[in-house]
Amino acid sequence: MRQKLAAGNWKMNGTSATLPELKALADTYGTAGVDVLICPPAALLHRAAEVIDGSAVAVGGQDCHADGAGAHTGDTSAEMLKDAGASSVIVGHSERRTDHNESDAAVCAKAETAMATGLTAIVCLGESLQQRDAGETLEVIGSQLAGSVPEQSTGDSLVIAYEPIWAIGTGKVPTLEQIGEVHGFLRAQLVARFGNEVGAAVRLLYGGSVKPSNATEIFAVEDVDGALVGGASLKATDFAPIIAALE
Numbered sequence: 001m002r003q004k005l006a007a008g009n010w011k012m013n014g015t016s017a018t019l020p021e022l023k024a025l026a027d028t029y030g031t032a033g034v035d036v037l038i039c040p041p042a043a044l045l046h047r048a049a050e051v052i053d054g055s056a057v058a059v060g061g062q063d064c065h066a067d068g069a070g071a072h073t074g075d076t077s078a079e080m081l082k083d084a085g086a087s088s089v090i091v092g093h094s095e096r097r098t099d100h101n102e103s104d105a106a107v108c109a110k111a112e113t114a115m116a117t118g119l120t121a122i123v124c125l126g127e128s129l130q131q132r133d134a135g136e137t138l139e140v141i142g143s144q145l146a147g148s149v150p151e152q153s154t155g156d157s158l159v160i161a162y163e164p165i166w167a168i169g170t171g172k173v174p175t176l177e178q179i180g181e182v183h184g185f186l187r188a189q190l191v192a193r194f195g196n197e198v199g200a201a202v203r204l205l206y207g208g209s210v211k212p213s214n215a216t217e218i219f220a221v222e223d224v225d226g227a228l229v230g231g232a233s234l235k236a237t238d239f240a241p242i243i244a245a246l247e
């Protein structure tokens, strides 16, 4: 049985004034039967870790460098994230793939470093609208999965987030059939590559305009083990019902 996961990605949003939202979640969901993760901006991570200390809510990073340390101005290492209290890190979010030209190989290197540091890597992948309209979705997803996921992945160290680019922050959501098709494909690819045990243990999140109003139906789709949530994770009153929909 895979434990459900509700992961929030605050992106480049939030200051110390936003931390009470995290406190409200930690107070409410400290004993929930769902893993709850919030990925605040790196500058807030340490303080966020203090806020959730003693609760069942975890914090994670939004990106890490592939190198352990060194001359990489402005970057954050996996070790630094772990030291600040992170248990996980998102890698390969489409905004990073676009804004920073991150290739599958670069994402894979980051995920490898994260895993070697003891962090769970949440590897994001997803097609553009143009690719979906051209009927290339499974081809694109298969190629991103093959190129972005490290060989040494395990059921604990890897989470995959399927995030159609056209659904992120747009209010548009694929049909339940489309989500089910991609998640079923991802599960089959993972089993083929890593075997039954690891392939069945890796959690598959859906991401892209998940809201309290659509969470329940999305979570009922087979092989959807939770969500990676952007906008609706910024307020506890929006994120709490999404978590509740997983219980």
Ligand code: PEP
Binding pocket: 009, 011, 163, 167, 168, 169, 170, 207, 208, 209, 210, 228, 229, 230, 231, 232
């Ligand atoms: C995301 O940033 O990963 C995301 C899914 O954003 P939103 O929920 O706002 O669409």
